[in-house]
Amino acid sequence: MQFGPVPVEASVGRILAHNLTSTDGRRAFRKGHTVRAEDVAALRDVAGDTVYVATLEPGDVHEDEAGRRLARAVVGEGVTLGPAAGGRVNMLAVERGVLALDLERLDAVNALDGLTIATLRQHSVVQPKTIVATVKVIPYAVPDERLRQAETVGPGVVAVRPLPVRRVGVILTSSDAGRAKTVATLEPPIRGRVEDLGSEVIAVRPVAHSEAAVAEALAAFLDQGADAVIIGGETSIMDAHDITPQGVRRAGGVVEGYGAPAEPGNLLLLAYVGERPILGAPGCVRSRHTNVVDLVLPRLLAGERLTRRDLAALGHGALLHE
Numbered sequence: 001m002q003f004g005p006v007p008v009e010a011s012v013g014r015i016l017a018h019n020l021t022s023t024d025g026r027r028a029f030r031k032g033h034t035v036r037a038e039d040v041a042a043l044r045d046v047a048g049d050t051v052y053v054a055t056l057e058p059g060d061v062h063e064d065e066a067g068r069r070l071a072r073a074v075v076g077e078g079v080t081l082g083p084a085a086g087g088r089v090n091m092l093a094v095e096r097g098v099l100a101l102d103l104e105r106l107d108a109v110n111a112l113d114g115l116t117i118a119t120l121r122q123h124s125v126v127q128p129k130t131i132v133a134t135v136k137v138i139p140y141a142v143p144d145e146r147l148r149q150a151e152t153v154g155p156g157v158v159a160v161r162p163l164p165v166r167r168v169g170v171i172l173t174s175s176d177a178g179r180a181k182t183v184a185t186l187e188p189p190i191r192g193r194v195e196d197l198g199s200e201v202i203a204v205r206p207v208a209h210s211e212a213a214v215a216e217a218l219a220a221f222l223d224q225g226a227d228a229v230i231i232g233g234e235t236s237i238m239d240a241h242d243i244t245p246q247g248v249r250r251a252g253g254v255v256e257g258y259g260a261p262a263e264p265g266n267l268l269l270l271a272y273v274g275e276r277p278i279l280g281a282p283g284c285v286r287s288r289h290t291n292v293v294d295l296v297l298p299r300l301l302a303g304e305r306l307t308r309r310d311l312a313a314l315g316h317g318a319l320l321h322e
Helices: 037-047 063-074 103-110 144-151 179-196 211-223 243-250 292-301 308-315
Strands: 002-007 027-029 050-055 060-062 079-085 088-093 097-101 115-119 131-137 141-143 158-162 167-174 200-208 228-233 254-258 269-273 276-280
Touching (some): 027 037, 037 050, 060 063, 060 144, 063 088, 063 103, 063 115, 063 131, 063 141, 063 144, 079 158, 115 144, 131 158, 167 211, 179 200, 179 292, 200 211, 211 228, 211 243, 228 243, 228 292, 243 254, 254 308, 276 292, 292 308
Parallel strands (some): 167 200, 167 228, 228 276
Antiparallel strands (some): 002 050, 060 141, 088 131, 097 158, 115 131, 254 269, 269 276
């Protein structure tokens, strides 16, 4: 593509590089407009003898077509594409879900001159029609060869994992004296988080703060068909061999990780019984302010199996104090 000034008479069929304003302050021509023969007189009035234009050369792909091609190449499941305008194509969530990006391939596209994809943060919870990413072709055209290189990254760079309705059990551990307060302070924020993600709390079981009670309640929920279980308590889990994780083990669970590089929410427990996740919530779950549970729970309910390595990766951006 060539870029620069040409005589107004020679601008027909070329792309205006800049917005042009008439003497009354109104926009006469918008940048990106392809000049027509009938525009020449008006162009002369606002631009004089010369005008800056972009001239496509053989092998160049116009910004709108390039945007469409790039968006089609990288889109994944759960995402639909908007129309192209000004080299931009928005990518929208089809349904409520969790944004799933292939960051390595995203970086590979963004490293190519003139081609960009900007997204929401990885693992963001999104609603239907949310713009999760936008493709923008920077110049008025890009070489087809460069566009083909971007297309080789393949589909699925930007996807959304749906959030189906999951059945979630809640176990709340406490002393007898602290039971009413524990239920009153923990049930509403836990229930609210689950329901905000489109799932349902099938029951809340207040139990004694003992390994046996935790194991019994957990086994009952699993027998009831719970897809996931959240355990909160009067006191936080203070060690990987504390009462709650030991109770999980007694019920046949395996502790995947204890402790997370997130604030608030360091004292997080993640375990599994088979494929079903068990989340030991730290005390900060009492608040509806963003904390580690909000980083982990959506991904679990979307069906992602998180590992100790995933918990370790939370650190960047997980200082969540508002």
